[in-house]
Amino acid sequence: MDFNHLDTVKDPVLGNGLAASKDLSAGEPIIKISEPFLIVVEKDALEKVCSFCLIESDASSLKRCTGCKVVRYCTPTCQKADWKLIHKNECSLLQRLPGIPPTPVRALYQALLRYVRPTFELDSRSASLEHHVQDLKKDRKRWDEIVLQAKGALEFSKTPADKMDMVTRLLCIMATNAFRATLPDDTPIGLCYEPTLALANHSCMPNAFIMFDGRSISLMTLNPIKTGEQIFISYVDFTQSRDQRRGELKQRYFFDCECEKCKYSRTPYRVCKETTAVPSEKLALLYDYKTLVSQADEREHEIQAIRQDLNDLKQEIYVAHSLIDLSKTTASETERLNFLKQAISDLSLYKNHKLFALPPYSTVLDELYLTYIDNGHLTSALILLLFIFLNCDIYNWPQPNHPIRVTRLFTIARLLKYASSLEPATLEQTLPFIPREILTGIDFIDATHTILILVNELAPLSHGQGTRFIGQVELELREVEEVQRLRGGVGKALQKWQSEGNTAVDGRNIASQIFTGLKTLAGFAFEVIGKQNL
The missing domain is CATH 2.170.270.10 (SET domain)
Structure with missing residues (x-):
């Protein structure tokens, strides 16, 4: 470290x-x-990530442990490393149990096996952290669950029964101080302590x-x-x-x-005004920082002007949250979409005053975008995500190097890549409410290339040098550069813009034109919401 x-x-x-x-x-x-100190893959992610290196793969490429048949690995090297680290102590236990223990229980007994034996005392680093035992005891139902989980971990790890108080305290410490382990795109895959x-x-x-x-x-x-x-x-x-x-x-x-x-x-608009952004002359072609601050100021004044009207929306906001919850629990994708469309309709005041970044409006937009992604309507998802990025993300995460901002841009690039693979007639059929001249006016390969150049510039500041995310970005960039090489012309100008910045006039002009086209596409977001069904 x-x-x-x-x-x-x-x-x-x-x-x-x-x-x-x-x-x-x-x-x-x-x-x-x-x-x-400790990192554990949660139950829902066990089939999609290696339990040692946490690389995401499809289930067919990950090999199950032949003993417990619960954890999976991408290579024999990872399997051997995890066996030495913890799995040799966990494998037989997972074989005996009727199901996979909850993630907090797995994390606790792994901590007991790795750090508490043979003294059966808390390690010094954990002992100094807040545990909130007395606060947790005030909620009887919650405390009973904690005690039950602690008992399970104590038995699984063969910790002496008279150490129950210590085990319970360690569970409370971990519950208070653990983080979500995530993939580079912020998808949760486990627990890290x-x-x-x-x-x-x-x-x-x-x-x-x-x-x-x-x-x-x-x-x-x-x-x-x-x-x-x-x-x-x-x-x-x-x-x-x-x-x-x-x-x-x-x-x-x-x-x-x-x-x-x-x-x-x-509000997000006020925070945006007060945040010092990482300067990027390339990103300024997509949105100018001074203009952004000016627009944030306008939105802030708009909020003050209609403050009472927003306060009167308490019932609508409550209903919107209920509709979001319903959309996550229904088995019907059509119902899911309809719940979210109803929430958008109920919150029309936000739309009328362009307060898209305020919750819960921004949350509903995100859920709509995910609904189209989950159902394979990728061109509709592209339009929505462009709108969300330009009207929500740049205010909610005002630093251009915020990892959520950068992964959003990367997702936009991948959706543009998909759009570039479609025949023009097919693209028009998927987005019939967008005029043909607008769709044909955008070269989606050039657009993919341009967005990837932005991501490549920002990724070291959001995800760190030499990370797997940067490897993914560089791979996508090389692929589009090869396509551009075969097409000739524009690709070279964009590559020059990538290396020389806005002094490369031809590349700058191409990028600026592409960004104008993408902002035009984003303007059709509400046509997507109103007209695109599943």
């Missing part, structure tokens, strides 16, 4: 925390941990974020951070409403958030 950029601090209000030991620029790794990073305090306006690259975990800067400045991450989805954020933080972590975003009810 590299601790060169990290100090521990004692905050009089927040308690233990982490601070920068030197000036850090945006997109810089603060600390990288190649082997976290790393005491060093658990010291980072929370803010709904974080200046850093945690990034996974297989088993490796990094703490990366979002904003420039000065020496001695405290490092904040977000424990929850900070794009939610203030009430949702505060409710989740109180329920899970037992504190009232008093960050500036919560304390002063700051």
